Amino acid sequence: MPRVPVPGDEFLMRDPASHPPAHAPEYKSSLLRSPRHALISLQNSLSEVTAPVFRAEELGRLDNDLILNGAKEGLPVGERIVVHGHVRDQFGRPVKNALVEVWQANASGRYRHKKDTYIGALDPNFGGCGRMLTDENGYYAYRTIRPGPYPWRNRVNDWRPAHIHYALSGEGWAQRLITQMYFEGDPLIPECPILRSVPSEEQIRGLIALQDRGAFVQLDSRAYRFDIVLRGQRATLFENAVQQEGAMQ
Template sequence: MQDDNKRFVARDRNWHPPAYAPGYKTSVARSPQQALVSMQKPSVSELSGPDFRALRMGPHDNDLLLNFRQDQSQGQGLPQGERIIMFGRVVDQFGKPVPHTLVEMWQANAGGRYRHKNDNYLAPLDPNFGGVGRCLTDDQGWYRFRTIKPGPYPWPNDMNSWRPSHIHVSVMGPSISTRLITQMYFEGDPLIPLCPIVNTLKDPDAVETMIGRLDLARSNPMDCLAYRFDLVVRGELQTFFENQ
């Protein structure tokens, strides 16, 4: 464990947005009112596990086209919208793959609405789309989901704020201390530079870590486009922590 402590790299808080960002209005009430407490040395529990290799996964946990469909007959009950593949690799800050770690994702449907009781956006729910998925990375740290490209949606930050299309992602990494919660945006989306949440970031390179790139080589012809979204779970080049 001593060697692991030497390799632990604390995240660079100067790269992340401030907790208090008035342009992102809900951050005002959520921001801490007192100074943060610095943990100088991670504990053993923070640097270990959990081990997900024994986690039982369903046959369609990573396939959002199938895991909520109501009509199981051939060719029926599929979600509406643009079919896509989301894939990538989970690595640590030294480029080492993180195998057998849990990757979870959740998203709005093609109309921009979440399957959540508090989402009252006027877009309809899709009866065949649940909007959640999970998988374990393989031996080389790769993960893969099949889903529907989510739609943008308005939110009450100001009179005309819209969230870019995005997919929320949670990945544990090699230990509890490296858990990452972030979002994948889509390459070329014109709403990205207009989003108040994105604009809390001052470093364009940080924004780039949250953009999924079109990868035609991994697309399924006549079926799905593919977007690659790699995740770095700790260190200088880590993917941005949107919730921190």
């Protein structure tokens, strides 16, 4: 049997071509915090190949149900949706027991945050945060309210497309990923200065969740599929083959 990668193995080198440039002038609010010099690549150490291990009992029963986990005196307003998908690495292997955290605006495009002063209504029954663990196959799922778009002060009349923020913690800190998920068919996507900093159309499509009619809940919710790829952990190679247990004894 092929040797299973362990935490001591390094992760594949980060491919800078698959990420937006650190300095993106059209995304104005990032200019003061973007690095001006090339990043230095370092060999993986214990800090990169290890990560916290999360247990199911540490999560609450409603953590992956954003419709109910912030409800107080009723249900939140807006279109109910289910979001699901798989978390895999660059080799197609499932990343099991990964922590998936999500947060978002409500149906009117407003976040439950004291510094959000957008005129959109603040829903008293919607918290906008959730979390879940992937299963043995790297699968995750949650239900929520479809977020609304909102204006932001990048240019005079810029609007952010509807989106959900993601933070993922996998098998090592080198897999840590912060990203955003968008929705198929949103006309604001091509106009978004943040998305226009992404190098290619193919990579932009990787950030867009596709409607999944087969996962609709009758008379309740539409569904969207969003798969995520994290950096892969390489196994020890010997003469172009994955080393097997006991082969070098």
